[in-house]
Amino acid sequence: MSKIADKRAAILSAALDIFAENGFHGSPTSLISEKAGVGTGTIYRYFQSKDDLIRELHLELDGKLQAAIFADYREEVPLRQRFDNLYENLLRYFIDNPRECRFLEQFYNSPYGIAKRRARKENPGEKEACFARLFDEARQRQAFKDLPEEMLVSLSIGPMLYAVRDHLAGLVAIEDRMVPLIVEACWDAVARRD
Numbered sequence: 001m002s003k004i005a006d007k008r009a010a011i012l013s014a015a016l017d018i019f020a021e022n023g024f025h026g027s028p029t030s031l032i033s034e035k036a037g038v039g040t041g042t043i044y045r046y047f048q049s050k051d052d053l054i055r056e057l058h059l060e061l062d063g064k065l066q067a068a069i070f071a072d073y074r075e076e077v078p079l080r081q082r083f084d085n086l087y088e089n090l091l092r093y094f095i096d097n098p099r100e101c102r103f104l105e106q107f108y109n110s111p112y113g114i115a116k117r118r119a120r121k122e123n124p125g126e127k128e129a130c131f132a133r134l135f136d137e138a139r140q141r142q143a144f145k146d147l148p149e150e151m152l153v154s155l156s157i158g159p160m161l162y163a164v165r166d167h168l169a170g171l172v173a174i175e176d177r178m179v180p181l182i183v184e185a186c187w188d189a190v191a192r193r194d
Helices: 003-022 029-036 040-046 050-069 079-096 098-108 111-122 126-140 149-168 176-190
Strands: none
Touching: 003 029, 003 040, 003 050, 003 098, 029 040, 029 050, 050 079, 050 098, 050 111, 079 098, 079 126, 079 149, 079 176, 098 111, 098 149, 126 149, 149 176
């Protein structure tokens, strides 16, 4: 790795730690630079602003998250199996990567994330299209409640994120045997009962 890549990676890693612990507003660039072992001005050689640093860190983490979620995804398997696969991968990724989970949760609940979600809705990428196809198929088959896709995603992922947050806070331990049960509860949140 080059010296430039090393410094950039050190800044991103330090920013992830600091943002995950202190939030975006409680994380001055001076604290990030101190943790990264670089001068504050060095951050601005790699990133135009703190906002740019947050967006770039999100891009890097989102790529890793997408790779983990879709690692073994296959469109040809039954609907329920695809759902279970995606949600189990998502749950395990967040449990195994607490800093990333905290950062991404903050990001998507901030103006950065709202703007990103709106942009993805208007111009979905390949991975977002997989989710959309899955939810569209479920609604067409009347497997899911007749609600907009965004609402179905919120109802099925939101409780999982709360469970992960409690796990990461030490309030509850998500054991391996519980993972399929949590995913089943996510399905139950959006599945039709009739």
